[in-house]
Amino acid sequence: MRCTQWHSGVIASLGLFLASPLWAWDGVVEKQPFEMDSFTTQSGETIPNVTVGWEAYGELNEARDNVILITHFFSGTSHAAGRYDQDGEPTGYWDAIIGPGKPLDTDEYYIISSDTLVNLGANDPNVTTTGPASINPDTGEPWGMDFPVVTIRDFVEVQRELLESQGIESLHAVMGASMGALQAIEWASAYPDRIERLISVIGGGVADPWLLATLSAWAAPIRLDANWNEGNYYDDEPPTDGLKEALKLVTLNANHWQWANETFNRDWADEERDPAQDINARYAIEQTLDDIAATRAETSDANHFLYLVQANQTFMAGHGNSLEKGLAAIEAPTLMLYSEKDLVFAPQGVRRTAELIEADGTDVTLETLEGNRGHLDGVLSIDQASDTLRAFLQ
Amino acid sequence: MRCTQWHSGVIASLGLFLASPLWAWDGVVEKQPFEMDSFTTQSGETIPNVTVGWEAYGELNEARDNVILITHFFSGTSHAAGRYDQDGEPTGYWDAIIGPGKPLDTDEYYIISSDTLVNLGANDPNVTTTGPASINPDTGEPWGMDFPVVTIRDFVEVQRELLESQGIESLHAVMGASMGALQAIEWASAYPDRIERLISVIGGGVADPWLLATLSAWAAPIRLDANWNEGNYYDDEPPTDGLKEALKLVTLNANHWQWANETFNRDWADEERDPAQDINARYAIEQTLDDIAATRAETSDANHFLYLVQANQTFMAGHGNSLEKGLAAIEAPTLMLYSEKDLVFAPQGVRRTAELIEADGTDVTLETLEGNRGHLDGVLSIDQASDTLRAFLQ
Structure with missing residues (x-):
């Protein structure tokens, strides 16, 4: 073999x-x-x-x-x-x-x-x-x-x-x-x-302690998603929104402000929706980070994320x-x-x-x-x- | 006056x-x-x-x-x-x-x-x-x-x-x-x-762009909380869990790893619950950050948080x-x-x-x-x- x-x-x-x-x-x-x-x-x-x-x-x-x-x-x-x-x-x-x-x-x-x-x-x-x-x-x-x-x-x-x-x-x-x-x-x-x-x-x-707290913050959105349901979601809708937010925090923390400021600008996500006029309008960088997270969430499992957090914390x-x-x-x-x-x-x-x-x-x-x-x-x-x-x- | x-x-x-x-x-x-x-x-x-x-x-x-x-x-x-x-x-x-x-x-x-x-x-x-x-x-x-x-x-x-x-x-x-x-x-x-x-x-x-993304991450837990209900919660349970997580992220980002590592240690939140044995056990720093957030959440409003995020982003x-x-x-x-x-x-x-x-x-x-x-x-x-x-x- x-x-x-x-x-x-x-x-x-x-x-x-x-x-x-x-x-x-x-x-x-x-x-x-x-x-x-x-x-x-x-x-x-x-x-x-x-x-x-x-x-x-x-x-x-x-x-x-x-x-x-x-x-x-x-x-x-x-x-x-x-x-x-x-x-x-x-x-x-x-x-x-x-x-x-x-x-x-x-x-x-x-x-x-x-x-x-x-x-x-x-x-x-x-x-x-x-x-x-x-x-x-x-x-x-x-x-x-x-x-x-x-x-x-x-x-x-x-x-x-x-x-x-x-x-x-x-x-x-x-x-x-x-x-x-x-x-x-x-x-x-x-x-x-x-x-x-x-x-x-x-x-x-x-x-x-900093890493303990950072990992804690990563895990939180999953537990906050009602679909997480104490980890029992395999016969139902998974907590995809929570998992996406968790993955977004990973992306953000694993990078640095220099990268963000050299890579992105202040463009709006939708050029017809001005965030200064519309409370639900967003910036392009927000949309990009969400899209990256959504792609990763497709192949990821929320409970596995929580177990990885624990493995790293311990x-x-x-x-x-x-x-x-x-x-x-x-x-x-x-x-x-x-x-x-x-x-x-x-x-x-x-x-x-x-x-x-x-x-x-x-x-x-x-x-x-x-x-x-x-x-x-x-x-x-x-x-x-x-x-x-x-x-x-x- | x-x-x-x-x-x-x-x-x-x-x-x-x-x-x-x-x-x-x-x-x-x-x-x-x-x-x-x-x-x-x-x-x-x-x-x-x-x-x-x-x-x-x-x-x-x-x-x-x-x-x-x-x-x-x-x-x-x-x-x-x-x-x-x-x-x-x-x-x-x-x-x-x-x-x-x-x-x-x-x-x-x-x-x-x-x-x-x-x-x-x-x-x-x-x-x-x-x-x-x-x-x-x-x-x-x-x-x-x-x-x-x-x-x-x-x-x-x-x-x-x-x-x-x-x-x-x-x-x-x-x-x-x-x-x-x-x-x-x-x-x-x-x-x-x-x-x-x-x-x-x-x-x-x-x-x-870094601040746009950081503020976006702060806002996310509120919208993730089912109690937020598109901002209509004033006759009902407010999205306190989401607001707490939002406030926890503020505390974490507004500080620095030097502070976390000089202030906290790796103590468990409950000395009888070992995080290496219990997936729901936590560390003391997690509990402390949650407690701080819970206290602040008591006097805070989740929608106001979202409007402040927008005011800063714009x-x-x-x-x-x-x-x-x-x-x-x-x-x-x-x-x-x-x-x-x-x-x-x-x-x-x-x-x-x-x-x-x-x-x-x-x-x-x-x-x-x-x-x-x-x-x-x-x-x-x-x-x-x-x-x-x-x-x-x-």
Whole structure:
């Protein structure tokens, strides 16, 4: 199985050449399910029939020691790089750095990524996840809010099972942005012997009070929508209006005022309806943000959103009583990339995380990302870190 | 009337001494109504029976040339300084700078402030305002969303009528924070011959796209609450949950991550309910922000909130087609105080406003406010600008 996901059909028969590929990875990706009969959370709750989607780029070498795990952000999926169709364009969020000859070089590394539990895109055909929208086999109904709370550490444990199913015991690197950084940090803290390099992008070692409050504000519109109905909406109208507002807040907070003011103007949404004359008239930027949110809402699930909020809120490296201990457990050389304009993960917290990892002598490189997107520069402007990434991975 | 508001009862009989007060202003404030038979908005809509509350500190001199007008922020009222009861504590938002011997010296200046139209605190006994929650005399019912859209310029025009009713034709200074800064800027742009000094705190010349989007996000939870019912809730349950969420967003955006992280920790709201085990468990910071919002919601009106959002969104100095012209119209020496951490009024926009006012030779002083509150440092940390204010007013 581990050879077929990076190239479909015909190429699979050439498995004997895979240790030294004849061609560079051509960007065609196949999403595959990873199934577990059951998964027990760190809190001790057992979830039957857990399935998550995964995809990979490049090939696993015989020593199985060329693996880079990519962990995804809050509204992300396992689709970090590549195209699903031979004729399509690459649509991965980190295509800029993953591919043949790129810093995360698919000629050299086997790069794997999986959908988390409670992935936001429960209704996205390219996402496979288990969460509140999944059927609880004990009842035959969707779990709704009866689904157990899951944490970043649970996400890591699912990934560990996935990797072990492919005989992978150690990682050349683990890398993720935002919620992906939390997973990467947790990997390096929980399994220091397995992680050779940690790359944390626009994330920190703990959900600080600002992030707790920000996530709380994101969740609120969903619970405010009467259609949410305590999470029981799978036989009825879903809380789409609330979910849209939640997603709009994510877009706004994950960006920065520089982006808004350089991208938009004060045009009205409808040139015949002046907001100074009509209390229901709006500005174009409002309409655009609503349209973006509406598109994302189509493939998202509101309960999954709430579970992701909780997973992020409960995060502290090591999931114990001490952030210092959780970060001291990290032994892997660490690269932290962040933005001083980040309005989600406060830069102060990122710098503090670096200090705590470094406190016992672990090597940490801390670099800023430039751009006008704030938090999102960690996803959209990652190419500026290409040289740093290339050097760090060698 | 103009002599009695700063001191009640007995002192009024000493009117002959008022030009040279026997005692310093003792901080007792009387809120008074200013009534107009009708008010016509800049858009040409006529609103009958308009009443706003006002209060003043210090005394008006005979020349009527010692007047400082204070214009209030989004969730503020005319209560900039002083106590309502002789035995109470001062409860004004700028008590730090208004009073005997303070930078806005009540021994020298007559300082007046009024509630705006559509003031948020429609249910606050210390607020008098006219807006959607007021009775439309033509129908005998609350206006609801039939109330005309009002703008910052309309707020200014009501203040102009109030001042003229006291025989005041020019202002020693006009000063306001945030939405108050918009009013102050509009005063100086619309009536350059009447304004001797402009003090704009944490505000700029225009609602930029970032602010348009931020205000849009603030308004959304109200419209999402089923009780809002297109603004028709005055005979029913008001949209309190939506209003609370709206107010929570205001609190969060008006602060800064430094404040959140220095003020709160990761304590749970209920020490027996662990958010890692219970999807409905929360953190203490969430509960605190909700409690603050709930208290404010008690005296606030949801439709008024929406009208304030619109008033702020539609603002551009001069209310014409050109920000440059609107700001070039300002002739008064200008002091602008702002925070580089402001997440509501982007510092870039504040600096640009200063440049445009200065472009034709108008004197502008631009100073930063320090603190961990971001936008709110303009209200809560104003004392640090005391020397600057004192010098600027002389």
